Amino acid sequence: MKAIIIGYPLSGKTTFFDAISGQITTDTQKNSVNIRNIKVIDERLEYLRNIYKPKKYTPAEINVIDNYISVSDYLKDNTIFTRSTLENINKSEVIIILIRAFSNNESPYFKDKVEPFLDLKNLVEEMCFLDLMTAEKRIERLKKENKKNLEFNAINKAFEHLQNNKPVYQLNFSEDEINALSGFKFITQNKIMVLINSDDTNDFSQDIAKIEEYCRTLDLTAVRLNAKIEFEISQFSDEIEKLEFLKEYGLSEPISNRFVRNVYKMMNLISFFTVGQDEVKAWTIKKNTSALKAAGKIHSDIERGFIRAEIMHYPDFFAVSGNIQNLKAAGKLHLEGKEYIVNDGDIINFRFNV
Ligand SMILES: Nc1nc2c(ncn2[C@@H]2O[C@H](COP(=O)(O)OP(=O)(O)OP(=O)(O)O)[C@@H](O)[C@H]2O)c(=O)[nH]1
Numbered sequence: 001m002k003a004i005i006i007g008y009p010l011s012g013k014t015t016f017f018d019a020i021s022g023q024i025t026t027d028t029q030k031n032s033v034n035i036r037n038i039k040v041i042d043e044r045l046e047y048l049r050n051i052y053k054p055k056k057y058t059p060a061e062i063n064v065i066d067n068y069i070s071v072s073d074y075l076k077d078n079t080i081f082t083r084s085t086l087e088n089i090n091k092s093e094v095i096i097i098l099i100r101a102f103s104n105n106e107s108p109y110f111k112d113k114v115e116p117f118l119d120l121k122n123l124v125e126e127m128c129f130l131d132l133m134t135a136e137k138r139i140e141r142l143k144k145e146n147k148k149n150l151e152f153n154a155i156n157k158a159f160e161h162l163q164n165n166k167p168v169y170q171l172n173f174s175e176d177e178i179n180a181l182s183g184f185k186f187i188t189q190n191k192i193m194v195l196i197n198s199d200d201t202n203d204f205s206q207d208i209a210k211i212e213e214y215c216r217t218l219d220l221t222a223v224r225l226n227a228k229i230e231f232e233i234s235q236f237s238d239e240i241e242k243l244e245f246l247k248e249y250g251l252s253e254p255i256s257n258r259f260v261r262n263v264y265k266m267m268n269l270i271s272f273f274t275v276g277q278d279e280v281k282a283w284t285i286k287k288n289t290s291a292l293k294a295a296g297k298i299h300s301d302i303e304r305g306f307i308r309a310e311i312m313h314y315p316d317f318f319a320v321s322g323n324i325q326n327l328k329a330a331g332k333l334h335l336e337g338k339e340y341i342v343n344d345g346d347i348i349n350f351r352f353n354v
């Protein structure tokens with residue numbers, strides 16, 4: 001899973017990036033694009049680790065890009081969507097738009113006014129406009145080649161939608177249309193999460209309300225947070241102290257957990273686990289994935305030679321404290337075939353033959 005953080009200069013992207021990764025971007029690194037893997041914290045996997053005490057422990061990860069654009073580069077073309085940004089977006093499945101909704105005299109914005117709503121609207125409309133150009137070019141090309149095919153229809157559908165400044169992810173393409181479109185990807189085909197970076201003041205409350213309304217009309221997930229506080233909390237090594245601070249700010253858990261959960265929800269992702277003395281590992285799949293496809297996630301050989309999947313549902317496993325004899329005795333070790341739809345938290349042992 002790959003995500004990219006974009007936004008105007010000095011909106012708090014790196015502060016957020018450091019907060020979710022629990023690391024610190026050095027001053028030299030600040031002037032370039034940085035990439036980190038964010039570990040997906042999962043209590044269930046921790047529990048499995050305690051039971052199996054494996055040599056290797058492998059949580060799922062989200063690969064996150066902190067997309068830096070210097071103020072001067074931004075001002076030169078008046079866009080954050082430079083060639084390199086577009087390349088980075090193309091590698092991603094989730095776009096996180098970070099919006100500055102705080103004043104900070106020590107670190108002023110790159111323009112005179114902080115305008116959270118306008119900033120978001122401009123970014124979304126710019127993405128739609130870029131997609132519109134892409135669609136237009138492709139339509140011209142297909143017309144010239146006299147190809148009034150499925151791709152042509154699908155792109156026209158996108159074109160009409162984009163003309164109203166609406167993102168492509170809102171459209172429901174059929175399976176055939178998706179295949180026909182597989183040659184290229186619109187920017188707004190990605191899932192988009194909007195993060196409103198605001199202090200605890202009410203300075204921008206009207207703007208924030210407007211953003212929330214705007215996001216509702218576009219089916220965008222909008223989350224409000226204070227990156228600076230989240231960053232400070234993420235730096236505590238003492239877990240008890242960390243919890244106290246979270247409580248003080250009315251936060252349920254560290255930002256890294258909340259971020260990961262939001263991404264999973266937005267992308268319809270779930271996890272299944274493989275266990276053993278060698279390794280305990282989490283695998284990320286889309287909801288409604290079959291056992292066969294889940295096997296393919298591990299290795300194409302396992303998919304090809306698939307015989308059966310031995311499944312333990314996590315709550316059953318937990319209920320017997322990991323005692324497999326008891327689980328078997330209770331009839332809760334299930335043997336399933338290719339078509340079985342994997343549940344979130346399933347512990348799977350694939351039987352295969354190649
Ligand atoms: N008051 C306040 N300041 C913040 C907040 N988030 C970030 N800052 C400050 O704003 C400045 C810019 O934050 P960065 O995280 O570097 O922002 P950025 O988007 O990565 O900036 P560039 O990459 O340089 O464009 C820093 O001085 C931060 O400490 C916040 O929530 N509140």
Ligand SMILES: [Mg+2]
Nearest residue numbers: 013014030068
């Ligand atoms: Mg930065």
